[in-house]
Amino acid sequence: MKVKLxxxxxxxxxxxxxRAFALIDVILGASLxxxxxxxxxxxxxxxxxxxxxxxxxxxxxxxxxxxxxxxxNLRDANxxxxxxxxxxxxxxxxxxxxxNGTSTTDGEFTRQILIGNLGTDRLxxxxxxxxxxxxxxxxxxxxxxxxxxxxxxxxxPIEIVASAxxxxxxxxxxxxxxxxxxxxGLQIGDVIILIVNYRSSxxxxxxxxTGGQTWTTLSQVGSGTTNIxxxxxxxxxxxxxxxxxxxxxxxxTALTVLMHALRNVDPNNVLDVPxxxxxxxxxxxxxxxxxxxxxxxxxxxxxxxxxxxxxxxTWGIQTLGWSNLGLAQYRNLSGSDxxxxxxxxxxxxxxxxxxxxxRQLTNGGDAGRRAILAFKPKP
Amino acid sequence: xxxxxxxNSHSGFTLIxxxxxxxxxxxxxxxxxxxLNLINNAKIKNRLIAxxxxxxxxxxxxxxxxxxxxSGINNPLPGSTSxxxxxxxxxxxxxxxxxxxxxNGNITIKIGTGQVINLNNNFVQTENLSFSxxxxxxxxxxxxxxxxxxxxxxxxxxxxLYAQHFNLTTSRR
Numbered sequence: 021m022k023v024k025l026x027x028x029x030x031x032x033x034x035x036x037x038x039r040a041f042a043l044i045d046v047i048l049g050a051s052l053x054x055x056x057x058x059x060x061x062x063x064x065x066x067x068x069x070x071x072x073x074x075x076x077x078x079x080x081x082x083x084x085x086x087x088x089x090x091x092x093n094l095r096d097a098n099x100x101x102x103x104x105x106x107x108x109x110x111x112x113x114x115x116x117x118x119x120n121g122t123s124t125t126d127g128e129f130t131r132q133i134l135i136g137n138l139g140t141d142r143l144x145x146x147x148x149x150x151x152x153x154x155x156x157x158x159x160x161x162x163x164x165x166x167x168x169x170x171x172x173x174x175x176x177p178i179e180i181v182a183s184a185x186x187x188x189x190x191x192x193x194x195x196x197x198x199x200x201x202x203x204x205g206l207q208i209g210d211v212i213i214l215i216v217n218y219r220s221s222x223x224x225x226x227x228x229x230t231g232g233q234t235w236t237t238l239s240q241v242g243s244g245t246t247n248i249x250x251x252x253x254x255x256x257x258x259x260x261x262x263x264x265x266x267x268x269x270x271x272x273t274a275l276t277v278l279m280h281a282l283r284n285v286d287p288n289n290v291l292d293v294p295x296x297x298x299x300x301x302x303x304x305x306x307x308x309x310x311x312x313x314x315x316x317x318x319x320x321x322x323x324x325x326x327x328x329x330x331x332x333x334t335w336g337i338q339t340l341g342w343s344n345l346g347l348a349q350y351r352n353l354s355g356s357d358x359x360x361x362x363x364x365x366x367x368x369x370x371x372x373x374x375x376x377x378x379r380q381l382t383n384g385g386d387a388g389r390r391a392i393l394a395f396k397p398k399p
Numbered sequence: 400x401x402x403x404x405x406x407n408s409h410s411g412f413t414l415i416x417x418x419x420x421x422x423x424x425x426x427x428x429x430x431x432x433x434x435l436n437l438i439n440n441a442k443i444k445n446r447l448i449a450x451x452x453x454x455x456x457x458x459x460x461x462x463x464x465x466x467x468x469x470s471g472i473n474n475p476l477p478g479s480t481s482x483x484x485x486x487x488x489x490x491x492x493x494x495x496x497x498x499x500x501x502x503n504g505n506i507t508i509k510i511g512t513g514q515v516i517n518l519n520n521n522f523v524q525t526e527n528l529s530f531s532x533x534x535x536x537x538x539x540x541x542x543x544x545x546x547x548x549x550x551x552x553x554x555x556x557x558x559x560l561y562a563q564h565f566n567l568t569t570s571r572r
Contacts, residue, residue: 057434064441071445075452079565082459086568089541090533093570097535112543115478116535126566 073153076128077161080149083129084163086110087147090117091133091167099169102143107132128152140369141169175397178322178366181210181281183346187354190332194354195220195275197228199265202279208258211285211395216266217328218248219274219358225250225266232261236290241297241389246330247358249389251295255287274354280345280362282322284398292321292396299389300327307384308338311392313373320366322395323373327361329380329388335361338377357383367394440558447550447561450522455548455565458506458518462544465496465508466569472540475532484530484542500528506546523548526562539571 090110094101094117103119110133111120123132134146145167150160182203187193195218202212212233216225221244227235233254241249252266266277293314300309311325324345327335332351337344345362352358367373373394380386412420462484466472470489475481488494497509504524505517519525528546535541545566552559 053430061434061437064438064445068441068445068448071448071452075448075456075563078452078456079563082565082567086543086566089568089570093533093535093538093541096538096570112531112533115531115533117533117541127564 076151076153077159080129080151080159080161081163083126083131084147084149084161087124087131087133087149088145088163088165091135091145091147093117094119095167095169096171099141099167099172102135102145102167104135104137104143106134107148108135109133138166141172143167173399175318175320175399176284177320178285178395178397179283180345180364181205181207181283183278183280185276185278185346185350187276187352189347189349190351190353192354193275193352194272195223195268196270196272197265197267198275198277199229199263200277200279201263202231202260203281206256206281207283208256209283209287210256211282211287211290212254212256213280213282213324214252214264214266215278215280215326215328215360215362216250216252217274217276217278217352217358217360217389218268218271219246219330219352219354219356220248220268220271221245223248223268223271225268227252228265228267229262231264232259233257233264235264238295238391238393239297241328241391242299245299245389246387247328247389249297249326249328249391251326251391251393253290255285255290256281272354273356274352274358276350276352276358276360278346278350278360278362280324282395285322286396286398289396291393292316292318293323293394295391295393297389297391300387302385302387303380304385307380308377309380309388309390310375310377311390313375314392314394315372316367316370316394318396319370320368320397321370322397323365323367324393324395325363325376325378326391327378327388328390329359329386330356331359331383331386332357333359333361333380333384333386334382335359336379336381337363338379339363339375341365341374342376444558444561447522447552447559450520451548451550451561451563454519454523455546455563458546458548459544459565459567461508461518462498463567463569465498466540466542467572468493469496469571472532472534472542472571475530477532477534477536477540480529480531482528482530484544498530500525519548522550524551525549533568541568541570543568 107122108119109121109124123130128151129149131149136144138144146164148162153159182205184203186198186200235252235254238251303309335349342363342365345364349359349361361378469486471487473485473487484498486496492511499507501507506519506525507515509515526547531543533541533543547564549562
């Protein structure tokens with residue numbers, strides 16, 4: 021610069037007619053300067069903007085993450101807190117997170133949560149954050165994660181332990197009392213079910229000898245009909261003081277006592293669904309008797325269906341998924357005969373059990389009593 | 400020099416030319432210095448924004464990582480809010496780890512019986528640090544952390560001031 025100026029000075033002094041700067045030189049110089057400024061300044065400003073935007077994006081990610089973290093806490097508390105659907109907002113009320121409204125806003129960010137179903141005990145949650153980057157542009161990011169009900173308490177599957185009856189199938193036993201020798205292999209906490217069928221239109225079935233147990237008596241089915249049915253149950257305390265027995269007061273017609281023992285039933289809440297009872301009229305045609313299903317509350321509940329008639333029917337289950345509990349039938353040939361058939365199903369998922377059909381294979385066409393109930397598995 | 404000037408009828412710069420030259424130079428210098436000033440300010444602002452954003456992100460991730468590693472939350476208790484977060488660890492060297500602020504507005508961490516360490520540098524300070532325990536009953540815990548990072552600048556020079564609000568939530572696994 022100095023050298024140039026010096027040269028110019030020398031030129032200026034040297035009487036030449038050459039001009040110092042032409043206008044074009046000035047314009048050129050100014051334009052170059054302008055071009056540099058035009059490129060440099062926006063570069064600087066955009067650099068600043070981009071630092072701010074990357075920070076903004078980062079904070080948006082953290083905000084979206086907060087949505088998923090809050091859902092995680094809701095999931096940990098109870099999987100059912102995450103209800104399928106959305107969009108949801110999140111709010112903290114009484115010091116805890118909860119789904120609230122349709123969106124949440126924090127400063128420039130708006131967050132929405134969507135919860136999608138992926139089947140039983142599995143769902144996908146998406147947390148979307150939108151924000152206005154500037155007047156013209158809006159931005160959004162989405163984070164997704166799977167949530168599973170991994171802490172779900174799995175119930176111990178109910179096991180069938182043993183069955184016994186008095187009389188044995190095709191035997192003879194008349195009222196007014198009947199005792200039963202419990203099967204071997206019972207353990208403390210097993211649930212013992214007594215199913216009693218009495219071939220009479222009247223009478224009241226009750227426990228005569230408790231055998232040292234505390235029995236729960238369910239309501240009797242059928243009165244003024246060919247036979248009556250009643251179910252009792254107890255949680256086995258480990259010791260039989262005697263063989264338990266039942267009585268109908270008086271009368272000598274066929275009296276059958278059937279005992280089933282189940283293991284891993286919740287001793288505090290034996291029944292998952294109380295009994296539904298009724299009578300069925302004499303079936304025609306194939307002599308199918310269908311019992312309507314019930315809705316179980318707990319997964320892996322055991323559903324027990326009972327058919328009892330006033331004839332020595334043999335039975336065959338017609339519905340897939342159901343099996344006989346013990347024998348296909350327990351016949352009593354005393355007097356006018358009687359028969360009991362029981363079927364069970366363990367439903368892995370709570371809900372409608374579906375109907376179950378049992379067919380009177382021989383000596384068929386008899387009216388009778390029916391009952392259906394469900395036992396709750398031990399948690 | 401004198402002899403040349405004497406023999407020359409065009410005698411050097413006129414006052415007009417000289418003033419013109421000085422004015423043009425003045426304008427150029429003014430423009431350039433303004434430009435340099437602008438660059439400098441932009442550079443400082445850029446750096447401050449980066450300091451705040453990056454430190455905020457870093458502090459957030461340190462807190463998050465510690466909550467994930469922890470075996471329990473000592474303070475705050477569920478449903479309450481505190482300026483101090485105390486985490487328990489199975490590793491005795493890290494138990495307890497405490498996040499807090501000091502009198503100078505720094506976010507600090509104290510690991511076990513170790514020294515109190517600042518998590519932010521001297522360019523920024525913290526305001527309104529709060530930890531809320533938003534855990535539901537029978538869960539491992541959920542902590543919402545909020546803080547503002549602000550540059551330590553001259554109050555009157557607004558271009559040197561930048562503040563950002565940080566908000567993160569972490570559930571213990």
